[in-house]
Amino acid sequence: MADPRKTSLNTATVRQQWSLEQCIEGCARHSFAAIAPWRDMLAEMGVERAARHIRDAGLSVSGLCRGGMFTASDAAGLRKARDDNRRAIDEALAIGADCLVLVVGGVPGGSRDIAAGWTQVENGIAAMLEYSRQVGMPLAIEPLHPMYAADRACVNTMRHANDLCDRLGEGVGIAIDVYHVWWDPELFAQIRRAGKKRILAFHVCDWLVPTRDLLLDRGMMGDGVVDIPAIRAAVEAEGFDGLYEVEIFSAQNWWQRDPDEVMQTVLERMITSV
Amino acid sequence: MADPRKTSLNTATVRQQWSLEQCIEGCARHSFAAIAPWRDMLAEMGVERAARHIRDAGLSVSGLCRGGMFTASDAAGLRKARDDNRRAIDEALAIGADCLVLVVGGVPGGSRDIAAGWTQVENGIAAMLEYSRQVGMPLAIEPLHPMYAADRACVNTMRHANDLCDRLGEGVGIAIDVYHVWWDPELFAQIRRAGKKRILAFHVCDWLVPTRDLLLDRGMMGDGVVDIPAIRAAVEAEGFDGLYEVEIFSAQNWWQRDPDEVMQTVLERMITSV
Numbered sequence: 208m209a210d211p212r213k214t215s216l217n218t219a220t221v222r223q224q225w226s227l228e229q230c231i232e233g234c235a236r237h238s239f240a241a242i243a244p245w246r247d248m249l250a251e252m253g254v255e256r257a258a259r260h261i262r263d264a265g266l267s268v269s270g271l272c273r274g275g276m277f278t279a280s281d282a283a284g285l286r287k288a289r290d291d292n293r294r295a296i297d298e299a300l301a302i303g304a305d306c307l308v309l310v311v312g313g314v315p316g317g318s319r320d321i322a323a324g325w326t327q328v329e330n331g332i333a334a335m336l337e338y339s340r341q342v343g344m345p346l347a348i349e350p351l352h353p354m355y356a357a358d359r360a361c362v363n364t365m366r367h368a369n370d371l372c373d374r375l376g377e378g379v380g381i382a383i384d385v386y387h388v389w390w391d392p393e394l395f396a397q398i399r400r401a402g403k404k405r406i407l408a409f410h411v412c413d414w415l416v417p418t419r420d421l422l423l424d425r426g427m428m429g430d431g432v433v434d435i436p437a438i439r440a441a442v443e444a445e446g447f448d449g450l451y452e453v454e455i456f457s458a459q460n461w462w463q464r465d466p467d468e469v470m471q472t473v474l475e476r477m478i479t480s481v
Numbered sequence: 482m483a484d485p486r487k488t489s490l491n492t493a494t495v496r497q498q499w500s501l502e503q504c505i506e507g508c509a510r511h512s513f514a515a516i517a518p519w520r521d522m523l524a525e526m527g528v529e530r531a532a533r534h535i536r537d538a539g540l541s542v543s544g545l546c547r548g549g550m551f552t553a554s555d556a557a558g559l560r561k562a563r564d565d566n567r568r569a570i571d572e573a574l575a576i577g578a579d580c581l582v583l584v585v586g587g588v589p590g591g592s593r594d595i596a597a598g599w600t601q602v603e604n605g606i607a608a609m610l611e612y613s614r615q616v617g618m619p620l621a622i623e624p625l626h627p628m629y630a631a632d633r634a635c636v637n638t639m640r641h642a643n644d645l646c647d648r649l650g651e652g653v654g655i656a657i658d659v660y661h662v663w664w665d666p667e668l669f670a671q672i673r674r675a676g677k678k679r680i681l682a683f684h685v686c687d688w689l690v691p692t693r694d695l696l697l698d699r700g701m702m703g704d705g706v707v708d709i710p711a712i713r714a715a716v717e718a719e720g721f722d723g724l725y726e727v728e729i730f731s732a733q734n735w736w737q738r739d740p741d742e743v744m745q746t747v748l749e750r751m752i753t754s755v
Binding site (some may be wrong): 350353 | 588631635637640662
């Protein structure tokens with residue numbers, strides 16, 4: 208069992224029901240340790256105001272979702288991504304986030320060249336690092352499930368993320384979300400390879416059978432086929448002692464429920480299923 | 482461009498419109514080189530009758546879809562899979578298939594133990610090999626996209642398939658379907674590792690953006706983001722000179738069209754997009 212006092216709410220989990228302000232209040236009310244806001248919700252509330260509310264509620268911030276989207280079809284697109292990522296670093300700093308999570312972007316628009324995407328991602332992170340190191344904001348590459356390779360992230364395995372970290376050096380690590388990596392026979396070897404220093408975040412939810420939608424049918428921990436305790440044990444065996452961030456996109460189920468019920472269920476499942 | 486005279490029709494591509502008998506006639510009419518029937522359609526037509534029609538039409542059989550489904554929650558389930566796979570070998574022999582394609586099965590039912598699935602798969606193939614070697618029917622492990630790890634196949638990368646082949650020895654190889662493996666940064670290295678001897682089949686279709694369904698929204702070659710010519714070139718650089726098998730599950734598009742239009746489009750796309 209995971210300690211429910213280390214739970215962090217990724218705001219996507221209740222984004223259809225609550226504003227960021229309500230999420231902050233909800234986290235405080237349910238004694239969550241932390242929150243992980245998405246940038247659109249942060250923008251809506253106002254960064255400074257959100258930062259103050261989060262601080263006043265005594266919450267940590269397990270990560271800011273999200274920077275990245277480095278891939279583009281032309282130089283203007285690459286520049287735009289660079290500028291947006293600089294702003295994301297500033298926002299992560301403003302709210303005291305443990306890291307800025309990077310969803311790196313898919314196959315460059317209009318092309319069939321995933322290898323070009325890999326290069327753009329590596330160059331994009333390298334370009335961010337000068338500033339992120341200077342201000343001390345860790346960048347967390349999140350390998351997404353391969354079903355998102357085309358349109359969201361062309362880094363899809365822990366091995367690839369570790370390879371990038373090897374080449375990019377200090378200031379960059381990995382956000383491990385069980386949903387994206389659970390199927391990989393190399394998972395445990397690559398968690399060991401990552402080690403404590405690189406494991407910047409640990410996200411949980413579950414893979415449902417059947418899964419009815421590529422994006423919006425994630426499961427609550429315990430409702431699917433992922434052996435979450437085994438993955439948590441492997442991550443913690445490396446010395447990771449950070450938060451358990453819960454991120455569930457669920458259009459037909461959890462987004463339809465009373466968010467206080469969702470929060471309560473999350474805490475219960477930490478004990479039974481994480 | 483790929484030589485359209487080497488095209489094989491996987492019958493799933495027009496399964497909503499045509500019976501196997503109509504597929505055979507269609508392949509002959511459109512000058513396809515080969516066919517790859519699914520077992521349910523084969524059973525419906527009758528194996529011997531289908532074999533005779535395929536022979537009379539002058540068609541090769543690029544593979545039989547499918548054996549496998551080795552994973553189960555108990556000994557009775559494992560035995561049932563073993564018996565069914567023996568029958569699948571006999572059917573593949575009867576129709577003169579180049580190989581029996583194996584979709585290996587997902588996480589054992591009711592469990593969260595994907596590693597147990599991996600072991601059952603390896604044991605299951607090992608148990609088949611005595612008979613398949615004796616009768617000379619090559620077994621082709623098809624790594625499926627990781628989004629099928631839970632419920633269809635827990636072998637999801639070329640690396641894993643190659644590892645299995647290393648351990649299992651003679652008589653087993655790999656069916657490479659671009660849909661399942663296109664995203665993998667190790668793809669080209671693992672194609673080289675497989676080499677001519679292990680590459681038993683090459684399947685084409687495309688990954689659409691967006692993909693609206695996990696199972697039934699595959700694209701026609703050229704309509705998605707997969708660089709199919711690059712993968713074909715890599716496979717043929719190893720010496721593969723087999724057929725191009727087209728397998729498109731497409732509930733909302735290609736399954737709704739006149740199957741003769743589908744066949745014609747396949748041949749055109751061989752030239753422009755494979």
